[in-house]
Amino acid sequence: MAVLGPGGVGGLLAALLARAGHRVICLAGPGTADHLARHGLTVRSARYGDFTAPVTAGTGLGEPVDACLITVKHTALPAALERIPPAALGEGLLLPLLNGVEHPALLRGRYAPRRVVAAAIRVESTRTAPGVIEHTSPFAGIDAAAPAGAPDAVRSRLAGLAAALTAAGVRTTLREDEAAVLWSKMAFLAPLALLTTRYGEPVGGIRSGHRAELRALLAETVAVAAACGAPADAAELLGFWDALPAGMKSSMQRDAEAGRPLELDAIGGALLRAAEAHGIPVPTAAALVAALPG
Ligand SMILES: NC(=O)C1=CN([C@@H]2O[C@H](COP(=O)(O)OP(=O)(O)OC[C@H]3O[C@@H](n4cnc5c(N)ncnc54)[C@H](OP(=O)(O)O)[C@@H]3O)[C@@H](O)[C@H]2O)C=CC1
Numbered sequence: 177m178a179v180l181g182p183g184g185v186g187g188l189l190a191a192l193l194a195r196a197g198h199r200v201i202c203l204a205g206p207g208t209a210d211h212l213a214r215h216g217l218t219v220r221s222a223r224y225g226d227f228t229a230p231v232t233a234g235t236g237l238g239e240p241v242d243a244c245l246i247t248v249k250h251t252a253l254p255a256a257l258e259r260i261p262p263a264a265l266g267e268g269l270l271l272p273l274l275n276g277v278e279h280p281a282l283l284r285g286r287y288a289p290r291r292v293v294a295a296a297i298r299v300e301s302t303r304t305a306p307g308v309i310e311h312t313s314p315f316a317g318i319d320a321a322a323p324a325g326a327p328d329a330v331r332s333r334l335a336g337l338a339a340a341l342t343a344a345g346v347r348t349t350l351r352e353d354e355a356a357v358l359w360s361k362m363a364f365l366a367p368l369a370l371l372t373t374r375y376g377e378p379v380g381g382i383r384s385g386h387r388a389e390l391r392a393l394l395a396e397t398v399a400v401a402a403a404c405g406a407p408a409d410a411a412e413l414l415g416f417w418d419a420l421p422a423g424m425k426s427s428m429q430r431d432a433e434a435g436r437p438l439e440l441d442a443i444g445g446a447l448l449r450a451a452e453a454h455g456i457p458v459p460t461a462a463a464l465v466a467a468l469p470g
């Protein structure tokens with residue numbers, strides 16, 4: 177397996193797969209690759225325990241792999257893809273785990289379209305230093321869907337990858353419909369990312385201090401998600417919000433706190449573009465996107 181971007185998400189998955197006995201090649205910039213080759217990946221997690229796993233590391237893919245997980249931020253995606261020449265990938269699958277809904281199309285413009293799987297991960301995990309990952313959520317799960325019309329060889333390779341991830345500790349569920357995979361995550365994530373980042377407060381502060389705006393935004397995102405093929409229920413999502421830990425933050429909020437670029441276009445921008453394409457008014461989402469630094 178290869179993992180492009182061994183940070184919060186990629187570092188956790190790479191370490192779990194390596195611990196489970198897979199050969200994992202982490203692809204990163206020269207400094208991080210050198211660090212990982214010498215020290216491996218260290219994970220701190222209440223769910224998975226504290227452990228260090230040796231990995232192979234490099235700055236570019238030079239051999240065929242069964243699958244390459246793509247776990248860079250959107251803002252780094254175009255530059256990072258230079259590390260995976262299409263010819264080097266061989267028959268390997270690409271499993272992008274970025275938030276957002278538009279990157280599969282970008283990847284399909286560069287790699288064999290039927291090898292690009294749509295997927296979404298639910299986890300809270302942070303790279304606190306090169307090669308050091310803190311996994312803080314009690315949950316970690318992936319939903320994935322093979323592209324429509326994918327040949328049996330792709331489907332069976334994806335089933336093998338899902339089994340490997342599940343055995344390594346991250347339950348991976350295969351679904352039929354890629355729009356549903358991407359948009360059911362977006363319906364939950366976009367309100368979380370936009371509101372926590374806009375107000376600099378974790379989940380608890382948003383649901384008590386900004387509840388009317390939360391309700392309005394959930395209604396808008398649910399309408400867009402439904403139009404895009406992922407029927408969701410705003411009342412159910414609000415109930416889900418109410419059950420989240422009060423201290424939970426979004427990865428966009430953590431990026432804002434650290435002064436890193438935001439994935440605003442990939443999340444908020446994509447939501448607005450889909451709303452416009454389907455003629456759905458989203459004034460709450462539009463105001464939040466406009467108020468955040470692009
Ligand atoms: N963190 C989370 O809990 C969740 C994140 N997501 C999504 O997952 C995606 C990844 O997020 P996250 O793991 O938090 O991001 P991180 O910033 O923690 O990790 C990104 C990794 O990409 C590496 N990187 C950056 N530029 C390049 C490049 N040009 N070539 C190779 N590697 C590069 C970084 O290297 P270096 O270590 O050297 O900086 C880092 O290891 C995002 O789309 C995010 O929205 C989804 C669910 C939860």
Ligand SMILES: CC(C)(CO)C(=O)C(=O)O
Nearest residue numbers: 297298299300426427428
């Ligand atoms: C909401 C969460 C933590 C779920 O995985 C996420 O995807 C993010 O904050 O980016």
